[in-house]
Amino acid sequence: MPEFxxxxxxxxxxxxxxxxxxxxxxxxxxxxxxxxxxxxxxYGNEHTxxxxxxxxxxxxTAPNSPGWxxxxxxxxxxxxxxxxxxxxxxxxxxxxxxxxxxxxxxxxTPDHNTHLALMDYKQVEEIIWAYKQRYETIAKDSxxxxxxxxxxxxxxxGASLQHPHSQLIAIPIVPKRVQEELNGSQEYYGYKERxxxxxxxxxxxxxxxxxxxxxxxxxxxxxxxxxFPCETWIxxxxxxNCFNDITEKEVKAFAMVxxxxxxxxYKALDNPPYNFMLHTAPVTGEGKTYxxxxxxxxxxxxxxxxxxxGSGFYINPMPPEEATKYLxxxxxx
Amino acid sequence: MPEFxxxxxxxxxxxxxxxxxxxxxxxxxxxxxxxxxxxxxxYGNEHTxxxxxxxxxxxxTAPNSPGWxxxxxxxxxxxxxxxxxxxxxxxxxxxxxxxxxxxxxxxxTPDHNTHLALMDYKQVEEIIWAYKQRYETIAKDSxxxxxxxxxxxxxxxGASLQHPHSQLIAIPIVPKRVQEELNGSQEYYGYKERxxxxxxxxxxxxxxxxxxxxxxxxxxxxxxxxxFPCETWIxxxxxxNCFNDITEKEVKAFAMVxxxxxxxxYKALDNPPYNFMLHTAPVTGEGKTYxxxxxxxxxxxxxxxxxxxGSGFYINPMPPEEATKYLxxxxxx
Numbered sequence: 001m002p003e004f005x006x007x008x009x010x011x012x013x014x015x016x017x018x019x020x021x022x023x024x025x026x027x028x029x030x031x032x033x034x035x036x037x038x039x040x041x042x043y044g045n046e047h048t049x050x051x052x053x054x055x056x057x058x059x060x061t062a063p064n065s066p067g068w069x070x071x072x073x074x075x076x077x078x079x080x081x082x083x084x085x086x087x088x089x090x091x092x093x094x095x096x097x098x099x100x101x102x103x104x105x106x107x108x109t110p111d112h113n114t115h116l117a118l119m120d121y122k123q124v125e126e127i128i129w130a131y132k133q134r135y136e137t138i139a140k141d142s143x144x145x146x147x148x149x150x151x152x153x154x155x156x157x158g159a160s161l162q163h164p165h166s167q168l169i170a171i172p173i174v175p176k177r178v179q180e181e182l183n184g185s186q187e188y189y190g191y192k193e194r195x196x197x198x199x200x201x202x203x204x205x206x207x208x209x210x211x212x213x214x215x216x217x218x219x220x221x222x223x224x225x226x227x228f229p230c231e232t233w234i235x236x237x238x239x240x241n242c243f244n245d246i247t248e249k250e251v252k253a254f255a256m257v258x259x260x261x262x263x264x265x266y267k268a269l270d271n272p273p274y275n276f277m278l279h280t281a282p283v284t285g286e287g288k289t290y291x292x293x294x295x296x297x298x299x300x301x302x303x304x305x306x307x308x309x310g311s312g313f314y315i316n317p318m319p320p321e322e323a324t325k326y327l328x329x330x331x332x333x
Numbered sequence: 334m335p336e337f338x339x340x341x342x343x344x345x346x347x348x349x350x351x352x353x354x355x356x357x358x359x360x361x362x363x364x365x366x367x368x369x370x371x372x373x374x375x376y377g378n379e380h381t382x383x384x385x386x387x388x389x390x391x392x393x394t395a396p397n398s399p400g401w402x403x404x405x406x407x408x409x410x411x412x413x414x415x416x417x418x419x420x421x422x423x424x425x426x427x428x429x430x431x432x433x434x435x436x437x438x439x440x441x442t443p444d445h446n447t448h449l450a451l452m453d454y455k456q457v458e459e460i461i462w463a464y465k466q467r468y469e470t471i472a473k474d475s476x477x478x479x480x481x482x483x484x485x486x487x488x489x490x491g492a493s494l495q496h497p498h499s500q501l502i503a504i505p506i507v508p509k510r511v512q513e514e515l516n517g518s519q520e521y522y523g524y525k526e527r528x529x530x531x532x533x534x535x536x537x538x539x540x541x542x543x544x545x546x547x548x549x550x551x552x553x554x555x556x557x558x559x560x561f562p563c564e565t566w567i568x569x570x571x572x573x574n575c576f577n578d579i580t581e582k583e584v585k586a587f588a589m590v591x592x593x594x595x596x597x598x599y600k601a602l603d604n605p606p607y608n609f610m611l612h613t614a615p616v617t618g619e620g621k622t623y624x625x626x627x628x629x630x631x632x633x634x635x636x637x638x639x640x641x642x643g644s645g646f647y648i649n650p651m652p653p654e655e656a657t658k659y660l661x662x663x664x665x666x
Contacts, residue, residue, distance in 0.1 A: 005557055005558040007557070007558040008521065008532075009514050009518055009530070012560075013558070013646070013647060014649055016559075017648050022650045023659070024562070024563070024601045089559075093536055094558070150644070167412040175646035177644050179646065184341075184342040184344060196342055200341070202427070203426055207425070224338055224341075225341075225346070225347045230357070243484050311610055312345060312513070313346070313481070313508030313509065315347070316347055316349055316350065326356070
């Protein structure tokens with residue numbers, strides 16, 4: 001049974017994921033990346049995944065058969081499990097909870113060899129619609145506090161399958177980093193009576209030093225205190241604490257900035273591994289006035305990262321102003 | 334000039350390290366690890382590092398010549414610089430500070446091909462004495478708030494040189510993770526009037542489920558809410574907030590537990606890349622009653638880590654009780 005456990009000092013929850021339990025030998029890295037012969041996300045292999053929860057497909061095709069353009073399925077080796085309870089218990093001085101939650105995979109396209117940076121805008125929009133539909137449905141489960149939508153691209157960013165996909169994990173806990181963002185932006189609001197993210201957008205638009213992409217509704221920037229080379233944030237220009245409030249027009253604008261930004265990263269860093277994560281308000285709607293959803297993209301250039309895991313203290317060898325120049329210099333298709 | 338920058342939402346400081354500025358191309362990973370022909374940390378190459386700050390060497394050898402068994406030098410490409418000022422300034426809505434601080438390298442042995450896990454206890458003790466001497470000296474600079482001692486082992490853990498070495502960064506800021514530990518342990522103390530780390534040690538000794546190594550003065554455990562497979566913490570049994578308060582007898586005991594623990598990790602995971610970091614109180618001495626120094630060891634099994642960077646939310650596929658069994662099963666030399 002997967003279990004949530006809380007660090008008694010940092011109050012940081014982790015999932016001990018027994019469904020994907022590994023032995024030490026499993027972590028010894030293969031020296032050469034083998035090409036897997038079989039991909040469960042390809043057309044014709046739909047029966048090898050758990051049955052689909054959502055699929056965008058022509059009306060005349062059967063569920064779990066080819067024809068779809070975006071498909072959502074439960075993660076076969078889910079870190080959390082919807083059959084469990086969201087009940088907390090003590091273990092001596094420690095606190096734990098059964099590993100209740102939803103873990104889903106958004107298969108972004110039937111095309112095994114493409115990638116968000118290379119898709120057309122329309123396909124990226126469809127993926128965002130799939131995020132939103134799953135968000136809306138899962139948010140109705142009152143035991144769920146937070147819905148994490150994220151992507152691991154490339155083996156070094158934690159992707160175990162090459163086929164383009166993102167993931168969704170819905171849990172009865174607000175992740176620590178998100179809670180810290182809520183607290184920090186609430187504190188700023190308390191002092192200034194303004195949203196800190198709105199202020200950042202205003203200042204970046206005035207200074208024009210760290211803007212990567214921009215349209216009417218969205219902006220992507222290199223953050224002032226970037227932790228990593230080419231770390232990039234995408235923010236809606238309109239103040240909005242919850243991703244789910246996005247309008248149809250904004251989905252289009254978001255897709256455009258997302259695809260263009262990822263294309264610039266793809267070109268400038270030669271298709272680097274990366275993670276992105278959608279930072280949005282808890283499903284309780286906390287932070288209406290002071291929080292502002294956004295997407296954080298972190299290229300994983302592993303020989304840079306070091307002791308940062310242990311300290312929360314980052315050394316970034318590329319000033320974000322320089323990173324902006326490199327990304328803006330990319331020739332767009 | 335290196336610069337500290339503060340994230341306005343999370344209040345997390347980063348160093349923008351211009352001395353090691355890189356262009357995007359520098360991050361494209363070499364496919365094969367080349368064996369460098371020249372190592373600045375080998376005997377005979379002492380003139381290629383900045384002049385030594387501390388060396389344990391026979392009285393009849395000259396500084397910056399062979400004969401030493403532990404040697405400390407400034408980092409040639411320091412992330413921070415002792416020539417700068419520790420003055421904060423504003424940049425529009427943002428906060429920054431000149432990159433003042435010390436960045437040193439502790440060369441752990443003249444032997445290029447060994448590693449802490451394989452050294453004899455005596456050599457590990459000497460390395461700990463070097464940490465302590467540098468700590469004591471730098472702590473006298475009243476502009477310094479925190480002294481970080483850490484090690485990156487292996488390229489995937491951020492080590493750019495293979496020769497065994499650790500590092501020290503002294504900065505006018507308390508790192509975020511350390512501040513959070515101070516806050517969390519203070520809160521626990523406020524409620525229980527006991528040190529949370531002392532309580533953890535007591536409980537682990539009663540339960541005997543997660544102890545890896547133990548002697549009179551030190552214990553190493555897999556933490557209850559471990560983020561990573563084989564994440565391991567080493568704690569002094571005596572309540573002590575600052576590493577610098579370690580006694581001569583305790584240095585011996587620490588060296589023994591450190592070496593044995595690293596040996597077990599080395600064997601069980603086939604010499605994995607890892608980071609360790611010494612978590613100790615700020616040099617101001619904060620946390621006398623409630624904080625407890627310790628060393629956190631994190632093996633870097635990169636295909637596991639994923640979106641955790643962005644969320645502070647960890648999925649660990651190996652329960653710490655299992656990890657304990659694997660580490661304890663290692664046959665000791």
